[in-house]
Amino acid sequence: MNIIPAADGLLAVNVFTVRPENQQALIDCIREAADPAELPGLLSMHLLRSHDGTRVINQMRWTDQAALRAATRGNAAITAAVRRVGELVEGAGPDHYDVIAVKD
Structure with a gap:
């Protein structure tokens, strides 16, 4: 997970490599585990999928x-989702990125 400090909190970015047949299952797993309306401190979440099915x-x-x-650390649904994500992905980070520009 890449953590980027932001003016109004922080940004966490995960880039997953997945087999095309597992892409939707991974998306469903993440969506079910993290609802901003139900998870204190989570302001927003954006999921993106590649057209070829290999990235989320x-x-x-x-x-x-x-x-x-x-x-x-303290959420059973998140812990279970992290375990399931590990079963679905072929690879994930730890890539590092620089913030080039921010436009809010």
Whole structure:
């Protein structure tokens, strides 16, 4: 997971490599585990899928590092989803990125 500090919280980005037949299952798993309306500190989540079926990007904006840490350490649904994601993906990060420009 790549964590990028932002002016209004932080941005967490996961880039997953997946077999095309597992792409939708991965998307469903992530969507079911993280609903911004139900997860304290999660402000927004964007899921992107590649046209060829081999990539899924999960971009989440959190209020702060403490909220992200609390969600990933103390939530049974998140823990189960992380386990399931591990079964579905072929590879994931840890890639590193530089913020080039931010336009809000």
